[in-house]
Amino acid sequence: MILTVTLNTALDITYRIRSLRPHASHRVTEVTERPGGKGLNVARVLAALGHEVTVTGFTGGGTGRAVQDQLTAVPRLVDALVPVAGPTRRTIAVVDEQTGDTTQLNEPGPTVTPAEWSAFQEAYEELVPSMSAVALCGSLPPGVPVGAYAGLIRSARAAGVPVLLDTSGEPLRRGVAARPDIVKPNADELAELTGSHEPSRATQDARRRGAHAVVASLGPEGLLAVTPEGRWRATPSARVHGNPTGAGDSAVAGLLSGLVERLPWPDRLARAVALSAATVVAPVAGEFERETYEEVLGRVAVTGSTNAA
Amino acid sequence: MILTVTLNTALDITYRIRSLRPHASHRVTEVTERPGGKGLNVARVLAALGHEVTVTGFTGGGTGRAVQDQLTAVPRLVDALVPVAGPTRRTIAVVDEQTGDTTQLNEPGPTVTPAEWSAFQEAYEELVPSMSAVALCGSLPPGVPVGAYAGLIRSARAAGVPVLLDTSGEPLRRGVAARPDIVKPNADELAELTGSHEPSRATQDARRRGAHAVVASLGPEGLLAVTPEGRWRATPSARVHGNPTGAGDSAVAGLLSGLVERLPWPDRLARAVALSAATVVAPVAGEFERETYEEVLGRVAVTGSTNAA
Numbered sequence: 001m002i003l004t005v006t007l008n009t010a011l012d013i014t015y016r017i018r019s020l021r022p023h024a025s026h027r028v029t030e031v032t033e034r035p036g037g038k039g040l041n042v043a044r045v046l047a048a049l050g051h052e053v054t055v056t057g058f059t060g061g062g063t064g065r066a067v068q069d070q071l072t073a074v075p076r077l078v079d080a081l082v083p084v085a086g087p088t089r090r091t092i093a094v095v096d097e098q099t100g101d102t103t104q105l106n107e108p109g110p111t112v113t114p115a116e117w118s119a120f121q122e123a124y125e126e127l128v129p130s131m132s133a134v135a136l137c138g139s140l141p142p143g144v145p146v147g148a149y150a151g152l153i154r155s156a157r158a159a160g161v162p163v164l165l166d167t168s169g170e171p172l173r174r175g176v177a178a179r180p181d182i183v184k185p186n187a188d189e190l191a192e193l194t195g196s197h198e199p200s201r202a203t204q205d206a207r208r209r210g211a212h213a214v215v216a217s218l219g220p221e222g223l224l225a226v227t228p229e230g231r232w233r234a235t236p237s238a239r240v241h242g243n244p245t246g247a248g249d250s251a252v253a254g255l256l257s258g259l260v261e262r263l264p265w266p267d268r269l270a271r272a273v274a275l276s277a278a279t280v281v282a283p284v285a286g287e288f289e290r291e292t293y294e295e296v297l298g299r300v301a302v303t304g305s306t307n308a309a
Numbered sequence: 310m311i312l313t314v315t316l317n318t319a320l321d322i323t324y325r326i327r328s329l330r331p332h333a334s335h336r337v338t339e340v341t342e343r344p345g346g347k348g349l350n351v352a353r354v355l356a357a358l359g360h361e362v363t364v365t366g367f368t369g370g371g372t373g374r375a376v377q378d379q380l381t382a383v384p385r386l387v388d389a390l391v392p393v394a395g396p397t398r399r400t401i402a403v404v405d406e407q408t409g410d411t412t413q414l415n416e417p418g419p420t421v422t423p424a425e426w427s428a429f430q431e432a433y434e435e436l437v438p439s440m441s442a443v444a445l446c447g448s449l450p451p452g453v454p455v456g457a458y459a460g461l462i463r464s465a466r467a468a469g470v471p472v473l474l475d476t477s478g479e480p481l482r483r484g485v486a487a488r489p490d491i492v493k494p495n496a497d498e499l500a501e502l503t504g505s506h507e508p509s510r511a512t513q514d515a516r517r518r519g520a521h522a523v524v525a526s527l528g529p530e531g532l533l534a535v536t537p538e539g540r541w542r543a544t545p546s547a548r549v550h551g552n553p554t555g556a557g558d559s560a561v562a563g564l565l566s567g568l569v570e571r572l573p574w575p576d577r578l579a580r581a582v583a584l585s586a587a588t589v590v591a592p593v594a595g596e597f598e599r600e601t602y603e604e605v606l607g608r609v610a611v612t613g614s615t616n617a618a
Contacts, residue, residue, distance in 0.1 A: 015414060022329045022405070025413035062371035092401065094414065096331070104334035105324060105403065 001078075002046055002256055003131040005124070005152065006039030006057035008109055008141045009081065010091045011066050012286075019098045029097070034286070035067040036091055038166060038249050039137035041286050045253035045275060047076040048288070051260070054078040056127060058120065058141065060110055061087025080127060082120045086110020089141075112143035121151070128156050132260045134163045135252055136180075140171050149175035157181075162259060165211075166252050168192065176210045182259075183211040184252055190216050199224050215255060215269070217248055222273050222300070227265055232304030234269035236296055240277045246286030250275040270300040310387075311355055311565055312440040314433070314461065315348030315366035317418055317450045318390065319400045320375050321595075328407045338406070343595070344376040345400055347475060347558050348446035350595050354562035354584060356385040357597070360569070363387040363440070365432060367450065369419055370396025389436060391429045395419020398450075421452035430460070437465050441569045443472045444561055445489075449480050458484035466490075471568060474520075475561050477501065485518045491568075492520040493561055499525050508533050524564060524578070526557055531582050531609070536574055541613030543578035545605055549586045555595030559584040579609040 016030040035044075039057060046053045059068055059081035067088055071079045089109035093102050112120075128134060134156045136149050149171050156163035157179065164182040165175045168189040176183055176193065183206060187199060193209070196202040199216050203226045206214040213227035222235035251272040258268030278293035279286065325339040344353075348366060355362045368377055368390035376397055380388045398418035402411050421429075437443060443465045445458050458480050465472035466488065473491040474484045477498040485492055485502065492515060496508060502518070505511040508525050512535045515523040522536035531544035560581040567577030587602035588595065 015416075017414065020331045020412075022331065022412050023408075023410040026415065028414055028416045031416050062375045066371045092414075099332075101332040103329075103331050105326065105337055105401075106335065107324075107337045107340050 001052045001054055001131055002043075002133050002135070002260060003054045003056065003127055004039035004043045004046070004135045004137060006037035006055065006137055007112075007120075007144055007148065008037055008089070008139045009040060009057045009059060009064070009067060010036035010089050010107075010109070011063040012036030012091050012093070014093045014095060016095050016097055018096075020094055020096050020103055032284075033066060033070070035070050037138055038252075039135060040067075040071070041246050041249035042135055042137055042253045042256070043077055044074055044286075045250050045279075045288060046257055047074050048290075049253065049257050050076070051257055052076050052078070054080050054127060054131070056080045056082065056120070056123060058082055058084045058110075058112060058116070059088055060084040063090055064088035080123065082116070082123050084110055084112055084116045086112075109141045112141050114143075117144055117148075124152060125155055128161055129159045131161050133256050134161055135166065135256055136163065136175070137166045137249070137252065139167065146170050147174045150178035153178040153180045164252060164256060164259075166248070173209075176206060179210045179212065182213045182215060182255060184215045184217060184248070184255065186217045186248060187219065190214075215251075215272070217251055217276070219244070223251065223269050225265060225269055225304075228307070229265055230304060230306040232266055232269055232302055234266070234273045234300055234302045236273050236277050237299035237301065240280045240292070240296075242280040242282070244280050247276040247279045249286070250279040250288055266302040266304070270297060270302055273300045310361045310363055310440055311352075311442050311444070311569060312363050312365065312436055313348035313352040313355070313444045313446060315346035315364065315446055316421075316429075316453055316457065317346055317398070317448045318349060318366045318368060318373070318376060319345035319398050319416075319418070320372040321345030321400050321402070323402045323404060325404050325406055327405075329403055329405050329412055341593075342375060342379070344379050345595075346447055347561075348444060349376075349380070350555050350558035351444055351446055351562045351565070352386055353383055353595075354559050354588075354597060355566055356383050357599075358562065358566050359385070360566055361385050361387070363389050363436060365389040365391060365429070365436060367391055367393045367419075367421060367425070367429065368397055369393040372399055373397035389432065391425070391432050393419055393421055393425045395421075418450045421450050423452075426453055426457075433461060434464055437470055438468045440470050442565050443470055444475065444565055445472065445484070446475045446558070446561065448476065455479050456483045459487035462487040462489045473561060473565060473568075475557070482518075485515060485520050488519045488521065491522045491524060491564060493524045493526060493557070493564065495526045495557060496528065524560075524581070526560055526585070528553070532560065532578050534574060534578055534613075537616070538574055539613060539615040541575055541578055541611055543575070543582045543609055543611045545582050545586050546608035546610065549589045549601075549605075551589040551591070553589050556585040556588045558595065559588040559597055575611040575613070579606060579611055582609045
């Protein structure tokens with residue numbers, strides 16, 4: 001069982017409209033809703049890959065109920081979200097049918113009280129020991145201390161459970177110092193953490209700051225991994241076109257599933273790259289196309305070397 | 310007890326953002342939610358004026374629950390909404406803090422099934438006989454027949470209960486032919502119904518089409534009423550500035566409350582004009598400012614004459 005943590009869960013709503021004109025009135029032609037927040041995306045991909053997965057984080061209000069209703073329909077997924085008084089935030093993606101472009105409106109989400117944060121930490125401590133891996137994903141909602149991930153990483157490591165961190169800014173900086181097993185920053189997050197825009201140097205620097213393994217996602221250029229076992233570069237054979245939303249979350253699911261299946265690093269990276277590509281081409285943001293996944297998987301180029309024992 | 314009917318209820322959401330830029334990502338700084346749909350607005354104003362009011366129409370899903378939760382907090386208001394399988398629509402008003410302008414996104418709402426429409430009609434038939442007046446407000450949701458209001462008007466008239474219609478387009482045209490006691494079109498709706506942009510002529514024509522009394526709302530110029538008892542013009546003493554959203558609904562509440570209190574037409578019109586003005590100046594769209602209401606009420610100019618008996 002894998003645990004994914006999404007402290008800033010969301011109800012992701014997509015509106016299709018003919019053309020967005022500021023200060024006009026628009027008829028929405030199509031409404032779709034799905035559970036959102038990076039950890040929930042990771043969990044759905046893990047479940048689709050056949051893994052048992054538990055999700056935790058916060059849920060509240062009618063929007064939280066809508067998220068939880070949809071999660072019950074996902075096979076192999078256990079809902080362990082912790083209730084809060086405020087409603088789960090909505091994110092609204094307004095897709096312009098004429099241009100295909102998206103305008104995004106993101107609610108701030110409810111402020112988590114100290115009592116609610118304590119209740120979450122207790123629930124997390126109880127869940128972690130029976131897990132094969134933990135993923136901590138996304139931003140922190142208002143009210144959660146900026147060092148939150150550092151504490152959750154220390155708990156997982158104390159329980160002997162490998163932990164992956166995928167966040168940005170100060171929560172990433174603090175989290176890295178708590179020595180997570182894997183961090184998966186993108187190029188911007190890595191540059192913000194280390195001050196270097198040179199991926200190879202920045203990845204090394206992130207390891208020096210505490211992360212055991214750093215897997216940097218470099219968009220269409222694939223992944224760069226620097227780990228205790230060796231360093232590798234994994235690149236898709238061809239560039240894919242589509243919507244990159246959720247591609248990073250699919251990469252996290254690839255890395256985690258490979259970890260618990262005890263695959264060697266090159267196989268984990270190939271899986272993560274193929275899942276990312278299959279997410280970019282999927283018509284629904286955040287889903288992945290299984291056919292593309294299997295097709296790309298066989299053709300990811302992984303270069304690099306295992307460290308001498 | 311007054312009954313207001315809102316077939317196309319909504320959860321009205323207002324987002325404040327710094328500045329709307331198409332195809333960019335925006336952080337919403339403030340979220341407010343309130344029950345929406347014209348009949349619910351009318352009911353809230355009636356309740357604030359001290360009247361007992363029952364609301365009916367459709368409710369569904371988490372958004373419907375949110376609407377109903379908020380209605381329970383309104384004193385003197387009874388919730389008799391009829392459940393449907395689909396979720397109540399959301400409307401999103403995106404307020405640009407830099408310009409004060411609003412961009413509106415309106416969901417279409419759930420399609421009402423024939424069985425759901427029948428269930429509503431039964432509930433309505435049971436409610437109507439104990440009411441002192443009925444208001445039929447707003448657009449029709451998908452699935453409800455375009456002649457819906459005509460049927461509801463005939464039922465109310467058969468029960469001897471006065472009925473006001475506030476809608477537009479084909480539902481207005483069909484509804485007027487069913488001889489409602491009052492219709493309250495705005496200038497555009499009146500022109501669409503009659504083909505005439507001259508309010509006095511168009512109002513007369515709307516009466517010939519079946520409405521017993523026609524009260525045309527002419528925006529800042531107030532109201533023009535042509536009724537079996539006489540014809541009047543009611544105008545506010547000074548122009549007010551603000552958000553006209555809900556001003557028409559407040560006018561309907563003024564007309565209805567005056568009807569059940571058996572006020573003479575000039576007093577009903579003065580109340581409707583004052584409530585409209587007090588709604589325009591209120592900081593929250595659809596609410597009214599009691600102080601402004603009382604101040605304007607004493608200074609509405611009503612001109613016109615009662616018909617010879």
